[in-house]
Amino acid sequence: MALIKPRTPPGVLELLPREQIAFQRLLDVIRNQFERFGFLPVETPVMELTDVLLTKSGGETERQVYFLQSTGAIEQGKTPEMALRFDLTVPLARYVAEHEHDLAFPFRRYQMQRVYRGERQQRGRFREFYQCDIDVIGKDSLALAFDAEMPAVIHAVFSALGIGEFCIQLNNRRLLRGFFQRLGVTDAGRQMLVLREVDKLDKRGVDYVRDTLRAEPFNMSEEAAKAVLDFVATRSEGHDDALARLEALRAGGSNDELDAGIGELNEVLTRIRQMGVPESAYALNFSIARGLDYYTGTVYETVLSAHPEIGSICSGGRYENLASHYSKSKLPGVGISIGLTRLFWQLREAGLIAMAESTVDVLVSQMDAERLPDYLAIAAELRAGGINTEVQMEATKLGKQFKYADRAGIRFVLVVGEDEANRGVVAVKDLRRESQFEVSRADLLKTLRVEIEQSQAMPSA
Amino acid sequence: MALIKPRTPPGVLELLPREQIAFQRLLDVIRNQFERFGFLPVETPVMELTDVLLTKSGGETERQVYFLQSTGAIEQGKTPEMALRFDLTVPLARYVAEHEHDLAFPFRRYQMQRVYRGERQQRGRFREFYQCDIDVIGKDSLALAFDAEMPAVIHAVFSALGIGEFCIQLNNRRLLRGFFQRLGVTDAGRQMLVLREVDKLDKRGVDYVRDTLRAEPFNMSEEAAKAVLDFVATRSEGHDDALARLEALRAGGSNDELDAGIGELNEVLTRIRQMGVPESAYALNFSIARGLDYYTGTVYETVLSAHPEIGSICSGGRYENLASHYSKSKLPGVGISIGLTRLFWQLREAGLIAMAESTVDVLVSQMDAERLPDYLAIAAELRAGGINTEVQMEATKLGKQFKYADRAGIRFVLVVGEDEANRGVVAVKDLRRESQFEVSRADLLKTLRVEIEQSQAMPSA
Numbered sequence: 072m073a074l075i076k077p078r079t080p081p082g083v084l085e086l087l088p089r090e091q092i093a094f095q096r097l098l099d100v101i102r103n104q105f106e107r108f109g110f111l112p113v114e115t116p117v118m119e120l121t122d123v124l125l126t127k128s129g130g131e132t133e134r135q136v137y138f139l140q141s142t143g144a145i146e147q148g149k150t151p152e153m154a155l156r157f158d159l160t161v162p163l164a165r166y167v168a169e170h171e172h173d174l175a176f177p178f179r180r181y182q183m184q185r186v187y188r189g190e191r192q193q194r195g196r197f198r199e200f201y202q203c204d205i206d207v208i209g210k211d212s213l214a215l216a217f218d219a220e221m222p223a224v225i226h227a228v229f230s231a232l233g234i235g236e237f238c239i240q241l242n243n244r245r246l247l248r249g250f251f252q253r254l255g256v257t258d259a260g261r262q263m264l265v266l267r268e269v270d271k272l273d274k275r276g277v278d279y280v281r282d283t284l285r286a287e288p289f290n291m292s293e294e295a296a297k298a299v300l301d302f303v304a305t306r307s308e309g310h311d312d313a314l315a316r317l318e319a320l321r322a323g324g325s326n327d328e329l330d331a332g333i334g335e336l337n338e339v340l341t342r343i344r345q346m347g348v349p350e351s352a353y354a355l356n357f358s359i360a361r362g363l364d365y366y367t368g369t370v371y372e373t374v375l376s377a378h379p380e381i382g383s384i385c386s387g388g389r390y391e392n393l394a395s396h397y398s399k400s401k402l403p404g405v406g407i408s409i410g411l412t413r414l415f416w417q418l419r420e421a422g423l424i425a426m427a428e429s430t431v432d433v434l435v436s437q438m439d440a441e442r443l444p445d446y447l448a449i450a451a452e453l454r455a456g457g458i459n460t461e462v463q464m465e466a467t468k469l470g471k472q473f474k475y476a477d478r479a480g481i482r483f484v485l486v487v488g489e490d491e492a493n494r495g496v497v498a499v500k501d502l503r504r505e506s507q508f509e510v511s512r513a514d515l516l517k518t519l520r521v522e523i524e525q526s527q528a529m530p531s532a
Numbered sequence: 533m534a535l536i537k538p539r540t541p542p543g544v545l546e547l548l549p550r551e552q553i554a555f556q557r558l559l560d561v562i563r564n565q566f567e568r569f570g571f572l573p574v575e576t577p578v579m580e581l582t583d584v585l586l587t588k589s590g591g592e593t594e595r596q597v598y599f600l601q602s603t604g605a606i607e608q609g610k611t612p613e614m615a616l617r618f619d620l621t622v623p624l625a626r627y628v629a630e631h632e633h634d635l636a637f638p639f640r641r642y643q644m645q646r647v648y649r650g651e652r653q654q655r656g657r658f659r660e661f662y663q664c665d666i667d668v669i670g671k672d673s674l675a676l677a678f679d680a681e682m683p684a685v686i687h688a689v690f691s692a693l694g695i696g697e698f699c700i701q702l703n704n705r706r707l708l709r710g711f712f713q714r715l716g717v718t719d720a721g722r723q724m725l726v727l728r729e730v731d732k733l734d735k736r737g738v739d740y741v742r743d744t745l746r747a748e749p750f751n752m753s754e755e756a757a758k759a760v761l762d763f764v765a766t767r768s769e770g771h772d773d774a775l776a777r778l779e780a781l782r783a784g785g786s787n788d789e790l791d792a793g794i795g796e797l798n799e800v801l802t803r804i805r806q807m808g809v810p811e812s813a814y815a816l817n818f819s820i821a822r823g824l825d826y827y828t829g830t831v832y833e834t835v836l837s838a839h840p841e842i843g844s845i846c847s848g849g850r851y852e853n854l855a856s857h858y859s860k861s862k863l864p865g866v867g868i869s870i871g872l873t874r875l876f877w878q879l880r881e882a883g884l885i886a887m888a889e890s891t892v893d894v895l896v897s898q899m900d901a902e903r904l905p906d907y908l909a910i911a912a913e914l915r916a917g918g919i920n921t922e923v924q925m926e927a928t929k930l931g932k933q934f935k936y937a938d939r940a941g942i943r944f945v946l947v948v949g950e951d952e953a954n955r956g957v958v959a960v961k962d963l964r965r966e967s968q969f970e971v972s973r974a975d976l977l978k979t980l981r982v983e984i985e986q987s988q989a990m991p992s993a
């Protein structure tokens with residue numbers, strides 16, 4: 072029989088077990104923090120009906136959607152009835168609209184599932200990736216305090232993940248609109264074009280961008296171009312500075328949108344502080360826009376202080392209406408999203424993901440095949456006591472068993488030979504500390520539990 | 533704008549948040565027990581390359597595979613390059629063969645992901661469902677002790693799930709083959725046909741099946757038909773009875789396959805007992821076959837004692853070679869699978885899934901909008917102490933807030949009004965116990981932690 076070459080499809084990130092353990096720990100930490108803030112779990116099917124998923128014309132090619140066809144459908148040449156979700160927002164809108172009468176509002180949900188996009192093949196771009204989202208959806212209205220809760224969650228999640236210092240950057244879409252209106256750029260599309268030019272600052276430099284803004288089609292005055300460049304360069308340092316920079320915006324003349332944006336950001340900042348987020352963890356950044364057609368108020372990006380080149384690791388914002396395609400109800404919301412597959416990949420590339428210890432705490436070695444019943448009994452006792460335990464079932468050399476445990480990241484190896492059995496003890500090798508000790512059979516469980524609990528309380532470097 | 537009716541595709545099980553919490557708890561329990569036995573996590577992409585997934589001719593229509601096409605591929609009329617996995621076994625084979633040199637053998641993995649089958653629409657049949665699998669894969673050989681570990685894991689998982697008494701039923705494919713050989717039914721396909729007739733016992737009765745076996749194409753003698761019916765009716769009661777029934781099989785004359793099957797089952801039973809599985813939890817059932825072309829040794833099914841009508845809730849067995857399509861290596865294995873979506877649905881139908889309490893422990897109510905900063909500070913303190921806490925952000929009537937907490941399954945509601953604030957206390961309403969008490973602000977976290985830990989140690993009815 073000819074062999075088929077086993078291979079994963081291009082553009083997916085498949086992990087070896089120790090990497091998967093590290094990834095799973097990120098998922099667990101994020102889920103715990105989402106639940107800590109009272110968000111409820113939702114999972115939706117990977118596929119949605121095509122007409123439900125693709126409500127916007129042109130959306131399918133933009134999103135590079137994967138369509139689903141069962142064998143029968145292909146034979147009959149039918150149009151695909153289903154397609155894979157490309158984000159968790161459209162499924163959320165469908166979920167909330169479909170189950171509207173069974174949900175309590177404001178509806179707080181988290182969702183951590185994979186999404187699919189037929190991206191062109193490129194290093195660091197994935198066709199299947201995890202998104203970890205939270206959203207709060209109101210009915211008719213939604214208190215601004217929820218906009219402040221998002222940074223509190225971001226702060227909790229990334230503190231718990233322990234991947235270094237980070238800064239949650241805030242802006243407000245109304246403030247952006249008001250600012251551009253003041254400069255006479257009133258058209259939303261034109262505002263976006265200006266922001267797109269401004270995005271080139273890092274690559275092209277200030278002079279290039281200033282020249283562009285002064286030329287066709289923008290034709291800005293020297294002062295207007297300077298105002299834009301000063302504005303988007305704004306980064307606050309500390310809470311009081313943030314409030315002062317907001318107030319300072321009024322100096323150049325005001326309008327309704329600008330006032331509203333300043334007012335909203337002021338309240339959001341105040342609430343963020345009330346929620347106990349340290350002021351070093353958040354700042355204003357007036358250059359953040361996040362796509363013109365969706366967000367309407369507060370917007371967020373999060374940057375690792377030591378790795379700004381990674382870009383935003385958690386973004387989101389406030390939107391006017393979640394499910395206008397599916398429901399007559401007005402459903403305003405605010406949410407954030409972590410693209411975990413890409414983040415994991417980037418952290419690994421940057422050397423920030425430590426090789427995880429195994430989920431297995433203990434390997435009971437097989438020194439003597441005749442004593443296997445004894446080894447099985449020891450394992451049963453440890454498992455019943457909450458310790459993850461593997462038994463060496465195959466009779467191989469002890470050295471090989473140790474090598475296996477070491478490579479697998481298993482911390483403790485137990486050895487019971489004739490001598491230990493006669494003395495009623497177990498030899499415990501601690502591969503992490505490179506030490507060993509003996510413990511009486513009766514004290515084994517208790518001793519290992521203490522060791523494991525201590526190391527969980529104080530993680531290894 | 534015309535509204536699109538929001539709806540899930542047919543054949544999927546989408547859950548409301550409280551159901552999702554209950555489902556998530558099943559997943560967590562299963563994962564914990566899999567890890568307790570030292571199995572390592574693996575996740576594979578939902579899609580596989582078509583030629584890798586569909587190695588067997590005819591497999592695609594049998595399995596009703598969903599093919600994937602990106603927008604571009606449909607336009608160009610290409611054959612689909614990818615398809616969704618229909619189980620976790622083919623992806624495991626591909627994974628092990630692809631990463632063979634990076635894995636340690638025996639390779640112990642668990643995988644809990646959704647799989648996809650284009651089933652005809654039918655109540656209780658799902659097109660998307662979770663499978664929770666464990667397998668141990670050896671290289672060249674795999675100790676029989678692993679066959680005994682599977683029932684130990686099944687016992688741990690279903691004990692922890694707490695869905696009632698269950699029995700793990702065992703059989704052995706070599707024992708089956710040997711038994712039929714002794715009766716002169718040597719062809720494997722013919723053996724399967726006999727077993728398929730025997731499967732009709734419940735529906736058609738003994739007389740019908742006996743008549744079928746005696747007629748064309750089986751033409752069995754009266755004695756042979758009786759031997760088959762006696763054989764497949766075998767259910768052991770207790771450990772010694774199981775061993776005795778195995779030995780009794782030798783009375784009718786022996787052959788290599790029968791001897792091998794008896795020997796294997798004998799050792800597996802002995803090891804199961806050594807692993808501490810109570811003898812009430814396992815039994816021989818000689819009628820179990822589980823598909824002729826895959827399993828080669830021990831086979832398992834698991835039945836809820838009070839709900840045999842649900843059928844097997846966890847099945848599996850030993851196989852000779854996992855990845856013959858992808859690798860020249862011989863990779864024998866043994867594994868089990870839980871179809872969790874279907875099990876959850878059946879348990880819910882049978883009223884065996886209790887409505888879960890919320891993942892949210894505490895709601896800080898909003899008695900007085902002016903005190904929101906205080907409520908946010910209380911929540912921050914509770915969260916830092918490990919308590920899942922939601923804050924009522926919208927100013928609504930207190931009665932409405934209590935109703936919300938009650939419907940959502942949140943146990944504690946905190947109330948701080950002017951009176952409580954002046955006295956430095958918090959009023960705590962325990963919705964589960966329908967009681968209330970006051971506690972000083974300083975003792976709030978400690979008090980709630982004690983209450984929550986106590987209830988986790990002793991779950992409510």
